[in-house]
Amino acid sequence: IMVGQDMVRDANIQSILADVERYKQAANSFEDKYGELPGDMSNATGRWSSCIDHASVATNDCNGDGDGEIERSGTKQYERMRFWQHLALSGLIEGDYNGNQVAGTSDDNIYPQDPLKNYWFASSYFSDTFNNKSDASVSFPDGHAFVTTANSTLLESEIYAMEKKADDQNPFTGWIVLETSAGSSSGCLDSSSDYDPDDSGTMTNCNLLLYWRQ
Numbered sequence: 127i128m129v130g131q132d133m134v135r136d137a138n139i140q141s142i143l144a145d146v147e148r149y150k151q152a153a154n155s156f157e158d159k160y161g162e163l164p165g166d167m168s169n170a171t172g173r174w175s176s177c178i179d180h181a182s183v184a185t186n187d188c189n190g191d192g193d194g195e196i197e198r199s200g201t202k203q204y205e206r207m208r209f210w211q212h213l214a215l216s217g218l219i220e221g222d223y224n225g226n227q228v229a230g231t232s233d234d235n236i237y238p239q240d241p242l243k244n245y246w247f248a249s250s251y252f253s254d255t256f257n258n259k260s261d262a263s264v265s266f267p268d269g270h271a272f273v274t275t276a277n278s279t280l281l282e283s284e285i286y287a288m289e290k291k292a293d294d295q296n297p298f299t300g301w302i303v304l305e306t307s308a309g310s311s312s313g314c315l316d317s318s319s320d321y322d323p324d325d326s327g328t329m330t331n332c333n334l335l336l337y338w339r340q
Contacts, residue, residue, distance in 0.1 A: 138241035139284055142336075143292060145240060146272060150338035152218040153209075153248075153270075163270070164216070165209030165248055168192030174215045179204070179226065188212070188225050195250035196270060206273075207236050209248035237275060244334075245275040251335075256305050264298050269340035271303070278334050285334065286321035297321060301337040 156164045160173075170177045171187035179186050190205045191197070197205040204225060211225030224235045237245040251266040274280075285302070286295070294300040297320070 142240045146336045164212035165196045165205040166190035198249040206247040242279045246272045269337045271335040271337040274334045286323045303335040305333040
């Protein structure tokens with residue numbers, strides 16, 4: 127039974143990697159066609175009249191600010207959710223996403239979900255830093271990434287397997303990156319700042335970033 131469960135989880139991880147490639151191609155196609163990134167697109171409502179702002183903010187449109195970055199905080203924080211709304215309206219991905227995070231709204235209507243029940247938003251990182259396990263400041267790689275929303279169900283050993291298959295096996299460099307919270311040594315890279323391939327603990331204090339452009 128355990129072997130069968132391991133095979134299923136391995137297949138799900140492969141599915142996550144395949145989804146990253148699929149969404150990457152969709153985002154690149156969107157930019158080629160419209161000249162702006164999904165989520166950041168400054169005239170989305172003018173192109174799709176159904177693309178309105180369902181959230182409780184001042185404007186009733188779903189436009190980004192067109193600055194070339196997908197925002198995750200501040201006045202344009204909704205760009206991280208509108209990324210999926212714009213892609214779906216363009217027909218480049220399947221789904222019906224409403225681009226908001228109003229209390230009581232199901233995440234199913236905002237983000238895609240992977241087979242392991244993780245939700246993903248999109249974000250840009252340029253000259254950004256975070257604190258690693260030792261609370262030392264670490265610079266994010268610059269670029270655009272898909273990010274788990276919270277409490278990833280992936281295990282440290284599984285992320286390490288992803289790294290071995292597709293990246294550099296370093297949690298803070300390459301295109302597979304872990305964002306740790308300041309002071310959160312428990313549950314995130316439990317023993318050091320390196321992966322423990324035998325650790326079955328979940329990455330409760332980590333966000334997993336999968337970069338689709340650097």
